[in-house]
Amino acid sequence: MGELITMCSTPAMIGLGIVPAPGQEEPEVDLHLARHFIDLLAILDEKTAGQLDEAEQKGLDQALHELRMACVQMQQATPEQDDAAADPPSADTPDEEDESESDAEDEMETDPAETPEPQAADDQEPPAETPADSETAEGPAEDG
Secondary structure: OOHHHHOOOOOHHHHOOOOOOOOOOOOOOOHHHHHHHHHHHHHHHOOOOOEEEEHHHHHHHHHHHHHHHHHHHHHHHHHHHHHOOOOOOOHHHOOOHHHHHHHHHHHHHOHHHHHHOOOOOOOOOOOOOOEEEEEEEOOOOOOO
């Protein structure tokens, strides 16, 4: 179990910029990568609840706590990446397409009492005449 925790913790630390990726000298921050592996550890914790011995559970809890705290600190240090690294929608929440479709449906379903009454032809003002309209009605303007 310790190896599995390490296999998920190491890429999370790379994503958080704590350690450089193999073959690189400088660490780079990739919050998507970090969150992905932190989420994997959280799923592992959830699925193995009550099945691990005390040492394994303590190691998993400690790794999750440290990585989550580092992730929060990194988000606060780099707020411009926070929006770009927002959590992807989970299976429980509708994705953006579903939300935009439901918003469009909501806009179409308006209460008839809320829609304005059409104006009678007598109530409407004639449209303002534009220079282009006056030229076409009178013919081309002559320079003179």
